[in-house]
Amino acid sequence: MDTSAGAPGRRTPHGDAEPVPAPFPQALIDAFRAQPEPPAFEHRSRVVPRGEVLELIGRCADGLRAAGLGPGRSVAVATDVTPEGFAVLMAAYLLGCRVTGLRPGMTPAHLVYVLSDGIDALVADETGATPELLDAAGGVTVLRLGPDLLAAHPKATGELTAQGRSEDIAMVTLTSGSTGRPKGCTQTYRSLALNWAWQPARWTERTERLAAGYERYLLFGTLTSAVIFEHLGVCLLGGGTAVIPDPPLVFPQVFERHRITACLMTVPRLHHVLDVLRTDRVDTGSLRVLLVAGSPLAPHRLAEAARKLGPVVHQGYGQTETGMLSLLTPHDLAQWPDQVYDSVGRAWSGVELGVRDLEGRPVPTGATGEIWVRTDSAMAGYWKDEEQTREVLRAGWVRTRDIGHLDEHGFLRLTGRARDVVIVNAIVHYAGAIERALAAHPDVDQAYVVGAPDERTGEAAHAFLVPADGRAPDLDAVRALVAAELGEASVPATFTVVAEVPVAPSGKPDKRALLSRVAGPLGTV
Template sequence: MPAEARPGEPYPGPVLDLLAAAGDRTVFEHGARAVSGARMLGLVRRVAAGLRAAGLGPGDGVALRLGVTPEAFAAVIAGHVVGARVVGVRPGLPPAQLRHVLHQDVTAVVADDGTGTLALADLLATPDEGGRPQPSGRPGDVARLLYTSGSTGTPKACAQTYAAMSAAWTARPEAWPPAIRELASRLRRYLVFGSLSSQVMMEYGVLTLAAGGTMVVADPPAFPEAITGLGATASVITVPRLYQLVAAQRRRPADLSSLRALMVSGSPLAASRLREALDVLGPVVFHGYGQTETGTISMATPWDVPPSVGFPPDVVDVVVRGPDGRPVPPGVDGELYVRTPAQAAGYWNDPGRSAEVFVDGWVRTRDLGHFDADGRLYLTGRTRDVVIVNANLYYTGPIERVLAAAPGVAEAYVVAAPDEETGEAAHAFVVPAADRVPDLDALRELVGERLGGACVPATITVVDEVPVGPGGKPDKRLLLPAIPRPEDGPVRLA
C-alpha cells in the first residue's frame, strides 16, 4: 500500500512501504551481496522482533554502534519501528565523548563487534514472523538523537520527534521540492560509506529508496576509484574531497561517465571552485545547505547561479533578520532564521542551549546571508566563532580555553581559514606568559587529547599581543592576514 494511503501512521511507515514495493529489486549492495527490498524488510522484521523481545519499545533509548552494512540499515529502521529513541554513534569519538553519548538515557547498545549490551547477530536470529511491521512510535516521543561535532567538549544532541520525522518529505516523492526531484532522478546507484549515523548519509539513502535506486557500499570511500569501480551515479562529498577529485581529474582523468550527482554540503564552497568543478566534472554538483538542527534548508542544482544555495522549497520558511530582530529586504545581509517540517525540537537534556537556538518555533542558524530579488539564497558569513573541518563544525572557544590553560600561555586566540585538505582549519595565536616559552608541540598534543584531532591548530603563532579593534577589544579578524603558510609551521610573530 502506498505511503500516502496510511494517514497518521508514524515513521518509518513510508520506508517500510518503499521496501515492500521494491520486492525483488536490489536496494542495497555490500560487496558481492545484493539485498532485495523484500530481504531488507525481513531483516527489519527480525531486528524489530528481537528488540521487542528484549523489552525495548516506545521511549527507550537504543544506541547503535554499527558499520555500513545492510543489517545496520535494517537496525536503524527497526529501532524506529519499535518506537525507540535511536542514537547513532559516530565512529572515532574520543573516549570521554563516547561515554557521554552512551550514558544519555540509553537503555541498550546494539553493536556488531561485541561491544554492546545486545549483539546485532542475536537480534537477527529472532524468528521472522512475516507480514508488515507495525510502527509503534508516538508523535511526541523523540525518534532519534543527532549529535553535533562535540567541539564544546560534550556533543549536543538534536532531538527529532516522530512527528517531525513523519512530516519529512524524503520518503514521499509526491512532496519532493523541484531540486530534490532533479537529484532523485540521478540516484540509481548511491554510494554509502563512513557511518549510517550520519544524518546526511541516511537521508540520501532513504531518498534513493524512494527514487527506485540502490545503495552501494564504498569501502574504502576513495575517489575516484569508488565511482569507477562500483559504477556509482551519486555520492555525498565534502568540499575538500571535491577539490581533490577535480585536481585528480585534471592530472589523470578517470572514467566518470556513470556519475550524475555529487551532493556537497558541510562547509562553504567558493563560487570559483564550484565553477571549476562544473567545468571539469560536468553538471553533476548539487550544493546543499542545511544543519543538524533543521535538515535540508535549500539545495542548488548544477544550473543554479553560484554562489547561491538555490531556492528554499515552499515547505521551508527562511527569514533574514537584522540586528534588531526584524526582517530585512532582499540584498541585505542578516541572520537566517529557519522553520522546516522535520526540524529538531531542541537539544536533548539541554534547555539552556535549546532556548538560545530554538526560538518561538524558529531555528536560529547563526549563519549570515541574504536573498536576491528572485528569491535565491546566498550565504555570506557566520555569527558563530566556529571552524568547519571535513564538514564537521567545531567552536573555537574550547580550543582557546585549552591553549590558554596550558603552561607558558597567557592568552590564546583561534581563527578559521580555508584549507585545501579539510575545507577549513583552525589557526592559533598565543601570547606567552612572562618569561615563559610555550612548547608548541605540547600544545598541539594537548588540544588533540582534549578535543580530538580535528581541533588541533594547523599553525600556532606566538605573538606579543593580540591586535585590538577601535573599541579597544581584541579583534581576531585582524589576525587573519598574519596566518603563516602551513608549510612554515609554528612561528613567532613579533
C-alpha cells in the same frame, strides 16, 4: 526578507490542508512491500533486494521487542554501514524507540556520558562492539546484532507497523563534542514523518528531479550522520540502490568502478577529486548528482567542478538541527551563469528562509543578517539542554547562527558564521568573509582563517593558504586584495602556506588543528 519553497502547513492546489503523512518509517515499509524485488543495497559483492531488507527489519524488530523495547524506550546503536545496520535502525524506529546513533571514534569519556543518560539497551555489530564501547556500557543491556537479534530470530514473525508516538523523541544525533560533551539534536516522530527525504507523497518536482539521479547512490561514512541518513532515504524511496563498496574507497576511481550515479561529499573530498582529475583520466560519466555540502565551496572551485564533471554538481546547505535547507543545482548554474556561483542555492522543499538583524527583525532583500529557517523537519531541541534550545529555537524558527543575505531571486549567500568570528580591537570580523576574499586570488586554491589571542589586539586573524597548481602566492598581493575588499583591519596578521588542510572526522576542515599551529610553530600567542 523571507522566502519559502513549499513552506510548513502546505495546502493542495484546491486549498485543502495537506493530509498528515504515514508515521515514520511506514512509507519505506510500504514501498518495499509493494515492490520487494528491486535491489535496495549492493553490499560489496552481495545484492540485497528490498524484500530481504524487510525480512531483516522484521527479525531485528522481533529481537528488540523480546528485549522489552518499544514506544518510549531508548536504544543506542553502533554498527558499520551495512544492510543489517540499516535494518536495526529501521526496526528500532518501527517500534517507536528513541534511537541514539554512536559515531565511530567517540572517546571513552563521551561514550560513558551518552550511555549513562537513560539508555535502555545498546545494539552493536562486530565492528561497533569495541572494547571501549563495551567498557562504557556499564550496566546497560548489550545486544549483539548477529547472535542476539538475527541468529536468535531466523524468521520475522511480527507485523511491520510503525508504532512511534508523534511527539516522542525518535532520533538523537550527536555532535562532535569538540566543546566538551557531545550535544544531542533531537527529532520527534512527527518531524521525521514530515521530513522531505522520507515522504515521497510530499515530493515536489524539484525533489523528484533530484531523486531520479540516485539510481546508484554511493553510501559510505556512518549511518549516524543525519545528512547521510537523509539522502539514503531519497535513494531508497526513489527506487534507487545504495552501493557500499569494499574498503578502502579511492576517489574518484570508485565512481567509474561501481557506475555511481549519486554521491554526497564534503568540500575537502571534492578538492581531492579535482586534484586527481587534473592528472589522471577517470571516467565519471555515470554521475548525475554530486552533492557537495558541509562547508563553503569557493566559486572558482565550483566552476572547475562543473567543467570537469559536467552538469551534475550541486551545492547544498543545511544543519544537523534542520536537515537540508537550500540547494544550488546545475539548472541554476545554467540559468544564471554569471550570478549564482557564490551562492548555496534557493530554499529547499518545505523550507522557509529568512534573514534577521540582531534583534530578530526581518531585514530588506540584499541586507546581511543571521539566517533563520522554518521547516517541519527541524529538531525539537537539544537533549536535556534547555538553555541552548531556547537560544536556537524561536517561535517555530531555528536560528542557524550563520550570516548571509538573500537576493531578489531567492538565492542565499553565506558570508560567515556568527560563531566563527575574530574580534580585533573590539571589532568583529567574520572568518568566512576573509576566506572568500583570500580565495579570490588566482594563486590561492583554498583559504582558511582562525582567530587566536593576541596581546596587542585582543585577537588576531591567522590565514592558511593552499596554493593553486603549486604556485606560490604573492602574499603582498593577497594582503592588498583583502584590504581592498574588506578594509585594512581585516587583513590577517599572519599567512601560512600549506600543502593541504587537516580534515576533522566529520570530513570538514579542521580549524582546531590549524589553531594549534598558530599556538605552536608561528609563535604568535
